[in-house]
Amino acid sequence: IADFLNKKVITLDSDNIRQWHDPGFGEDYYYGFFWGGMPDLNFDNPKVREEIYDIGRFWLEEVGVDGFRLDAAKHIFPDDRPADNHEFWKEFRAKMEAIKPDVYLVGEVYDKKEIVAPYLPGLPALFNFDFHYTLLEAMNEGDGMLLPKKQKEILDFYQEITPEFIDATISSNHDQPRLLNELGSDSEKYKQAISILLTMPGAPYLYYGEEIGMKGLKPDEHIREPFLWEEKEKDTGRTSWIEPKYSIDGEVTPLSLQRKDPKSYFNHYKTLISLRNSYPALAIGELVLPEEDFPKSIMAYYRKAGEQEIFVVHNIAKDQVSLELPRGFEDVIFGLGDGINSSGKLTLEGNSSRVYLKK
Structure with missing residues (x-):
């Protein structure tokens, strides 16, 4: 028992080094993976599992939700019981699909792909944390092909496990510093990072506030600061549960003003979402890597669906760079920043992007 009580192990999603806690009597201990104020449920107890399934039934049948985002999915049972975690989610999925056959389930398994993959039979959509971290590394190091290859x-890798998986891509979430902070508050890099997210394959998730460029750093409370709907004196919808430190007026432009500005972050998101919804190759197409060699700062990839083929190219550095466009790609359907196509030779300025539709 002492070995369990004194176990000091941290994980990617928790720096808590004590999982068993004394309620104050010095005899019996309870399990709380994240911290003592959050006791874990005992899923070995069939009555506990049935209560969880009944909660799911309530939300699906009586409230009418379409599905669930399932946090900390690998911590249903202690970390030395991963197989039990996998089996629980398969059972959970079966119970929910019996209530609503098209229920949407997306899970958070905060780990590398080899740990994430066995959860796919129970959770068909899983957040891709590798995408988040590789996007940041590529943008900050100027290594263009790092993300497409990853x-x-x-x-x-996931396709070999199940062809039905849904790749839930993210640029940030409620546990990471805000994307704009991670990119050094560089608005050009920020807009380009979003252009990458929304032209890559997967089901992209947008963390609230990213659409207006909210800021935030750890601790977690300051990554979750109140949304800025209006200018402060007019903002009756702004919550007041915390005094914001990063997303404040003067640092972040509220939504009401961004709606009116065609160059705002908000309208940049709208443009890219509309683009993605307009072209099946972007929304559901496969990812194909180019065979050509490009300068280091060039991130390039093809998206294909049926007869539709799209070529996406980003210069993720600050210096101008040139490349030869693949044959047949002349029609620009999206552009960010400055660039010139001269007889098939494309010159892109720093943090500029182009999306081409093949004739």
Whole structure:
């Protein structure tokens, strides 16, 4: 028992080094993976599992939700029981699909792909944390093909397990510093990072506030600061549960003003979402890596669905760079920043992107 009580192990999603806690009597201990104020349920007890399934039934049948985002999915049972976690989610999925056959389940398994993959039979959509971290590394190091190659590796890996998986891509979430902070508050890099997210394969998730460029750093409370709907004196919808430190007026432009500005972050998101919804190759197409060699700062990839083929290219560095466009790609359907196509030779300025539709 002492070995369990004194176990000091941290994980990617928790720096808590004590999982068993004394309620104050010095005899019996309770399990709380994240901290003592959050006791874990005992899922070995069939009555506990049935209560969880009944809660799911309530939300699906009586409230009418379409599905669930399932947090900390690998911590149903202690970390030395991963197989039990996998089996629980398969059972959970079966119970929910019996209530609503098209229920949507997306899970958070905060780990590398080899740990994430066995959860796919129970959770058909899983957040891709590798995408988040590789996007940041690529943008900050100017290594263009790092992300497309990593994403292709992940997609191929999951495809071998089940072709029905849904790759839930993210640029940030409620546990990471805000994307704009991670990119040094560089608005050009920020817009380009979103252009990458929304032209890559997967089901992209947008963390609230990213659409207006909210800021935030650890601790977690300051990554979750109140949304800025209006200018402060007019903002009756702004919550007041915390005094914001990063997403404040003067640092972040509220939504009401961004709606009116065609160059705002908000309208940049709208443009890219509309683009993605307009072209099946972007929304559901496969990812194909180019065979050509490009300068280091060029991130390039093809998206294909049926007869539709799209070529996406980003210059993720600050310096101008040139490349030869693949044959047949002349029609620009999206552009970010400055660039010139001269007889098939494309010159892109720093943090500029182009999306081409093949004739």
